[in-house]
Amino acid sequence: MTAKPLPAWRKEFLPLARPTLGEEEIQEVVETLRSGWLTTGPKVERFEGRFKEYLGIQEAVAVSSGSAGLHLALLAAGVGAGDEVITTSMSFAATANAIVLCGAKPIFADCDPDTLNIDLRGVEARITEKTKAIVPVHFAGQSCAMDELMEIARRRAVPLIEDAAHALGTEYKGRKIGALGDMAVFSFHPIKTITTGEGGMVVTSNKEWAERMRLLRFHGISTSAWQRHAGGGSAQYSIQLPGFKYTMMDIQAAIGIHQMDKLDRFVERRAALAGLYCRAFKEIKGARPLGLVSYPQRHAWHIFVVQLELEKLTIDRDRFLDLLKERNIGSGIHFPALHLQPYYQEKWGYRSGDFPNAERASERIVSLPLFPTMSEQDVQDVMWAVGEILARHLR
Ligand SMILES: Cc1ncc(COP(=O)(O)O)c(C=O)c1O
Incomplete structure (x- = not known):
């Protein structure tokens, strides 16, 4: 059988994600470069202020990445050895x-097989005397069941620290993610809903935790370099505890300030594109998008994930990704299950079979291109490629 020719319009590779940056961000970065102050200073403060205003929360601590934010949030909540x-x-x-x-x-707890959000019964079943925190992930930008999670956390008196890396702009029952739990951590990696190049933010209404994170993000030193060196500050400093270098630069915050102004528009555009995908998948055999939760929410659509129905196909997921690439369509895997990774098996004794839903999803998930500047034609190109590959490989 001769291969069907590719449509003439898809000559360029369509990436999985692309940041949306405008003149505002470029000008603010240039101004920062000219200002003489590049690292943590007034722009970081402005970005934190903008974030607090958006979420209606008291404390926002900007950091070098979402990963750094998770580390600091857990330390601030007192998580430690044992x-x-x-x-x-x-x-x-x-x-x-x-x-x-x-x-x-x-x-680890398993995930729901359709939404891939954390399984509530799994959380409840794993709580022991040693549990010091619960860290749910709002998978792909879809809100976890916050009422239930907060109820479990309150009953057991442990903090709920949300990994909200995918969930800036997400709402649960009309309230913004970040304004509900004890702490939430956002990421501004370029694939995320807004970017600062690299960067993250931890939000909380607990002043003590916020103070601790501010100390820990800069070597445990009680005054920032900006406070010491901006006109009139004292050069003295003291080390309160051994901290990290997890600070955000003003160059990064300069981008973030303007990205925040565009956040709601980005989410709306992502939702519109995701709607096109969902409609198109109704006509397709062999793959289906993740399920949607039943409670009211605003989905931030950080990524658009589908699960292949491998039982109906003659190829596996990795071959499917190769075929997409041959058709100039980028893709991703979010995520291979953590408990199957060598380190987590060797060090912590996790085994294949422990979490069947996560394992099943690991083999089947594909993230398709989704970013605000994608055109409707781009979505059609992706769907043409997906439909053609699946049709050719149905059992
Ligand atoms: C669920 C989740 N948590 C945390 C992170 C870490 O964020 P960062 O890349 O900003 O360190 C990511 C990044 O992709 C993520 O997807």
């Missing part, structure tokens, strides 16, 4: 690594 922290196996390395880096044991 503690246990419950999280989902269906997440990025950073979620579980942060727990280990605090000296604690990562206790």
Whole structure:
């Protein structure tokens, strides 16, 4: 059989994601470069202020990445050696690594097979006397069941620290993610809903935790370089505890300030494109998008994930990704289950078979291109490629 020719319009590679940056961001970065102050200073403060205003929350601590934010949030909540922290196996390395880096044991729970959000019964079943925090992930930008999670956390008196790396702009029952739990951590990696190049933000209404994170993000030193060196500050400083270098630069915050102004528009555009995908998938055999939760929410559509129905296909997921690439379509895998990774098996004794939903999803998930500047034609190109590959490989 001769291969069907590719449509003439898809000559250029369509990436999985692309940041949306305008003149405003460029001008602010240039102004920062000219200002003489590049690292943590007035722009970081402005970005934190903008974030607090958006979420209606008291404290926002800007950091060098979402990963750094998770580490600091757990440390601020007092997680340390001998503690246990419950999280989902269906997440990025950073979620579980942060727990280990605090000296604690990562206790995985399975995910829901359709939404890939953490399984509530799994959380409840894994709580012990040693549990020091619960870390759910709002997978792909879809809100976890916050009422139930907060109820479990309150009943057991452990903090709920949300990995909200995918969930800036997400709402749960009309309230913004970040304004509900004890702490939430956002990421501004270029694939995320807004970017600062690299960067993250931890939000909380607990002043004490915020103060601790501010200390820990800069070597445990009580005054920032900006406070010391901007006109009139004292050059003296003292080290309160051994901290990290997890600060955000003003160059990064300069981008973030303007990205915040565009956030709601980005989410709307992502939702419109995701709507086109969902409609198109109704006509397709062999793959289906993740399920939507039944409670009211605003989905931030950080990524558009589908699960291949491998039982109906003659190829596996990795071959499917190769065929997409041959058709100039980028893709991703969010995520290979954490409990199947060599480190988590060798060090913490997790085994294949422990979390069947996460394992099943790991083999079937594909993230398709989704970013605000994508055109409707781009979505059609992706769907042409997906439809053609699946049709050719149905059993
Ligand atoms: C669920 C999740 N948590 C944490 C992170 C870490 O964020 P960052 O890349 O900003 O360190 C990511 C990044 O992709 C993520 O997907």
